[in-house]
Amino acid sequence: MTDTRPDPDALLKKAQEEERQRHRGRLKVFFGANPGVGKTYAMLEAAHEQRRDGVDVVIGVVETHGRAETESLVKDLEIIPRRRVEYLGTTLSEFDLDAALARRPTIMLVDELAHTNVPGSRHAKRWQDVQELLRAGIHVYTTLNVQHLESLNDVVAKITNVRVRETVPDSILEQAEDVELIDLPPDDLLQRLKDGKVYLSDQIRQAAQHFFRKGNLLALRELALRRTAERVDQQMEVYRRDHAVVQTWPAAETILVCVNMKPRGPRLVRAARQMAAGFHAKWIAAYVQIPRHLTLPQAERDRVVHTLRLAEQLGAETVTLTGEDVAQEVLAYARSRNVTKIIVGKPVRAWWKEWLFGSVVSDLVHRSGDIDIYVITGEAGEGRPLAAQALQRSSPTSGYRLAAFVVCLSTAVAWLMNPYFGSANLIMVYLIGVMVTAIRYGRGPSVLASLLSVAAFDFFFVPPYFTFAVSDLQYLLTFGVMLAVALTISGLAVRIRRQAEMARYREKRTSVLYAMSRDLATHRGAATLANLAAKHLREVFDSQVAVFLADSDKRLQLQRGEQLFFEFDPKEAGVAQWVFDHNERAGLGSDTLPGSSALYLPLVGSDGPIGVVAVRPEQASRVLDPDQLHLLESLAGQVALAIERTRLSEEAQRAHVQAETERMRNAILSSVSHDLRTPLASITGAAGSLLDESNRLDPAGRQELIRSIHHEADRLDQLLKNLLDMMRLEAGALHLNKDWHPMEEVAGSALARMERRLSGHRVVVLFPEDLPLLFVDGVLLQQVVINLLENAAKYAPAGSTIELSASAKEGEVIVEVADRGAGLPPGEEDRIFDKFYRAKPTGEGGVGLGLTICRGIVEAHGGRIWAEHREGGGARFRFAIPLPKQQPAVPAEQMEPQSA
Template sequence: MTATAGPRSPRDLGRLRGELRVLLGAAPGVGKTYAMLDEGHRRAARGTDVVVAVVETHGRRRTAERLEGLEVVPRRSVEHRGTVLEEMDVDAVLARRPQVALVDELAHTNAPGSRHRRRCGDVEELLAAGISVITTVNVQHLESLNDVVASITGVRQQETVPDSVVRAADQVELVDMAPEALRRRLLHGNVYPPERVEATLSSYFRPGNLAALRELALLWVADRVDAALALYRDEHAIAASWPTRDRVVVALSGGPEGADLVRRGARIAGKGAGGELHAVFVARSDGLVERDPRALAEQRRLVEDLDGSFHTLTGEDPAEAVLDYARSVNATTVVVGQSRRSRWQSLLRAPVSQRIVAGSGDIDCHLVTHRWAGRGQRTVPVPLSLPRRVVAYVLAVVLPVALTALFALTPGWTEHEVPLLTQLAATVLVALVGGLLPAVLAAVVGNLLVNFWLVEPRLSLTVADSRDVLSLLVFLLVGLAVSSVVQAAARRTREAAAARAEADTLLALTRHGLATDASVASLLEQVRDTFSQHRVELRVRDVPTAPWRVEHAVGEEVGAGGPDGQDRPDRPDTELPLDDLSGFALYGRGLTASEQRVLTAFGIQAVVRMERRELAETAAQADTLAARSAFQTALLAAVSHDLRTPLAAIKTGLSGLVDEDVELDPATRRELLLVVQRSAERLERLVANLLDMTRIQMTSPAPELDAVLVDEVVRAAVHALPHVAGRVELARSELLVRTDPGLVERVVANVVDNAVRHQPEGSPVEVRYEADGDRVRVLVVDRGPGISRERREQVFQPFQRLGDRPARAGVPEGLGLGLAVASGFAASVGATLTPTDTPGGGLTMVIDLPAAR
């Protein structure tokens, strides 16, 4: 099977671009490379300049033999991590400039450092230079089918090529082989070495896998052929249908019979391989269309469940719109339902189904009967306003009487047809004002008055002339015709106003939906205001058989008294299911069908917002879990490294102390005890920071706020650090702060400990205090190397040791958690921790606490 692109445009010809021919296979071993070399030999025999740019023989003897007689461009060598890789030498091929280059394995990934990441990029460069290329690729390497192939074979291909590259080829030829024949090739050793045959036959090359891969390849090439055919038909303005594949178009009217038509169309499309199902609904271009929105929504879902596509078209003539669509997709069959119109309604205009059948031409039509056929489409009359009808009835009596009196008192007019014409005009006027019944009344009254006062014999209702009977009938027919026009105009006016109101409402809904901070509650408020309801509920349930529960609601409670002092009913006035798991309940007044259609749009927005909120919550939970997972991973890595040193020191010191074979002098024994003590203190500090950091990551510490002296809190924190004794200079203060003294002690202790680590020898860390209104600042000042401004945010992240110095005597190392713990505890008590520059060099950590009143 070969797919050929349409003719090139003059612009493409002007670029002298080479032609691309792709040999597509369903699996390795079907003979793509052999077919490519065969084509190379055929072209070379015709005098074409052909070279082999790159061919992978994979040790196959027959493929290597087929290379003989063809010029092979030497490959270039690339060294990567101690391994020498051979790649196609694009520059050498460009310098050689043949007419045709044979390039194997289009989806190959080039070695690092190559000009293009994929071989398809090399091929594109050759084509741009005017060199035609014949290449090979397997269907499992197509990007769009990678997941499908992985689900079939259990093997995900790492090397893929974009579908657009293959679709842009001038020719795509399928190199096909039956699964049984390919397995025989494997058994004969023509594909893989004998030691790999048994494993491949029982895994990737199982008969079911090969059959599925073959079907994928056939369908992909068939789609490519179909696209080329559509292009050809467009370029040659061919409107007639070419039935190359079963494409079934189902014409939907918006009525309840649509589900039956869709199922019938799906059965027709499913009779042959590759059949397509298209469902079409035509909406009138003026927006005034009678349809059941819920029925259409159900039919759309049914079409999608049957792997079809649903399309909404706009047009004045539904029959013509359906046929135009059918011809555009090259349909073979149109499925249409028998008209729901009655015989009387069909007399005015042929039903859509009949017009589709009459205009289908060479497209087959299936006319499906259903239980709603021929029942008629009732048009609910739109009543005119009461004042207008009262005026019409008054005119129906007054106008005929006034005109009759006028002609009776005017000599010479009674012998002419003028009285009848004026009475006819009066009937038309009454019909325009009040519709059918007032027009009939005006016609009867006018005719009787003319007959009684103006026609011989006068003062009698005797009809002496048959023309009087005819005039009465004319009066009635004119009144009927004009009144029907008035009723239709009134109905269309109301429909247009309703459509405009729907459009305005949907526009407001769209604007509201585009707001990023729009909530479901605000949407329900909009529903409540739009439809004048007392209460609006959005109900959900977990399964279709479960009872409803209220997820969101706005308005007055059900049963509670409203502004009018009356209790609200427990049962909603309008219930609108959106799907099996969600729906609206409205209390206030029942909604019309058109209002329910608009309410459905609101419901879709509400469901989308709930899903958006759930996705945001899920994403937030995922981020939290990812952060915790990253923290736990880093924690384990840090623990495994940093706890070893104090544990090893403790173990070594204790071993020396308890070893009875070693005589220790008092000084050495004391030194070992100090080592054990310092290591235990260091271990205690590390474990405390680990526990504190875990507490901050997993839960938010609950502070117990109290008014305390800041000086007492700071001194308690410093005294808890034995290794900083004599290295901290504390100021005195009588300032009160409102905080949790235990948590703030941990903050100060970690900040002071960090400052001592970086303070130069012989210079103490200073702790000072500042009062500023309702805030008290604790300043921990060191003269160390400081931290650059762009890196100050990083010091509060766990496991950071920015610019740490090597451990000094008496100053234990840490996990890099001290400032992270301090920042977490500070945030929990409403404090802030800010690094600033120390004048003259160094870093000052400012702990900002709320003052006690």
């Protein structure tokens, strides 16, 4: 009975995938062979149909190329304005991703998926913009030509002699929920070209002579049709798997050839290749690895490797399956891949052996159902006698000696039990010994133990004793049953042992793969990831591993680390460079440079190769096995994506820093240009009036102009000083010249310098008499007080009171400047200390650096600064300076509270 229940693991994976996709937008690709077939027109028609159904549809970017019929469909749809980008002195228009995310329609139209964005954009490629839209839950309609697929780039270049520079990873098309083929016969497309419906008139002649030749159009059309057919076939397989369909749907021919360790494997592979070519079908070469194969000689296991590699070279997909029942595994896989024909080799064993031991071919024929089975005759002499298989030594000689010892030990135990127990119990002792032997030492020693156990039981415990003669013929049945049971137990024990070994191997590989994925996901830095990748690959494949990464000049550099001990000579380095340049694997076991001591695989990212991984195995079969090779390629892909991810993260960080630097530069220029212009204009005007001899000023007027020049020059000096102090803080060039200072002295110097600036306010100073000394840079701390007083004077109304006070508590001195101004903007208590931040216009200049400088100086002293709202209106600015554990032995001066 066939089990048609879905695989629980597959159901769990499907549920997890549906959960991930639930909040993700759906992608629909209008796919075509060439420009001009009508992809954009079809996309707009689909958009209008959705709009009529009440769906919110917005155009993000659509290229009409001046086609009137396309432009007519654009008019009735909402369009997001494009952003303008300056590049090399030219203004370009690009898709505004931020505006699209803010608008958040149900469906966004984004034309020309392969487009390259202007340098400086958030993403280098438009398909990356589309990915961000999908992650935001926005459905996307887009267009794509077949020549823009990354995997077909070389094929298109050979056909058209044109290298397409803008490409899209195949995974993007594979992620699309819907791919609609927009097809047009080459003759009709050429007519559209002549009618000016594809390019402008000045481009028609050049296009017709180069890319738009009929042969090119036919070839590209075939590529598009084939790729679409593959996509439909993948969708059908997904549907069959999701709905647990076990019957074969012969919508297209798929051939599966079964290979094993027999010499006829290459012949089966070549026959399958011929059949696949005749049916124009895809074909698969499958090998089922059962536990017994792990004990076979290396030569026979290598034969499977070579057969599968031959199948790959002839264009087959190869797969290695594991299980106990070969026919069951083959048929289960064939139904999962919708296989219509299975090719197997004809058995060469005698009929009685097939009847006794079974036949894979017979099982396939009886269980295949609607799948056709083709049996091909093998060469004579391919079979191996059963006796040869039984006598093949699969264990070391010590195992046989230990088997004999276990039988002797069992005989000794049975001899002690003989006076008290019957013969059946003595037989149990021997069966236990056989089972232990099978578990510990394998099949060969267990068979020997079974035979010796029967002989020992006959010799020691069956009358006449100490001879192999049998007086009662009933014991012959006992011997037969005992031998059969012993052999069965040994066979089952060996099978369990092998299954346990395979389970341990799979568990080890799974744990290593999990550890590798976890490490690659949680670490950053190309060199760190290269070291981690080499470490894990070495554990999986028992090989020496090295990772090369390309520098800015596309030259490979060996990443050396703890696990990268693999040294290369110049020839080996040349192989690695060839693999990187040609994006193909080479070296050991490949068709290119097979004399190399290692196998080299390219590390391919979304935009091409980024490096090379080299593997030098202890045993070539560990890597050259197609199943292992596919695993290696998958791991190399993970490593490439991890390294590319960390590089993109670093580039994004650099871009962010660059953008912040640019923003800061613009802010500085804007602030400085405005705030410096005002005092310079005042100084220039006043100085011009003084120099004008025709303008006769009285002494009072001249004095006023001179005071104005002095005031504006002092203001200009303060602005420049703030800028220089900020530069010193950010450059880390601020050095503290600490000494013991009373806070009263620091405050007094600051008030003296601010006397003129504070003349319109009443200043109250409240300092306690026992205020301890501070170990600070007096000049810098004085600048903090000056900046806080100037800030208070700027925002407090004329005639109001400004309070300057200090207190000592909990190991620090807290200084406060309070005013009765407009107060702080709600929620801006921390932001006011940011660079270039100004709460509100006051009519006075300033670049918004005074409070930032205060914070830098206070934090350099190990202190803290903050701002608070003041009850009754106004603001309080406080900073705290930590007190040293010990005060100097100098009497503190007393300072009376001052008022001004």
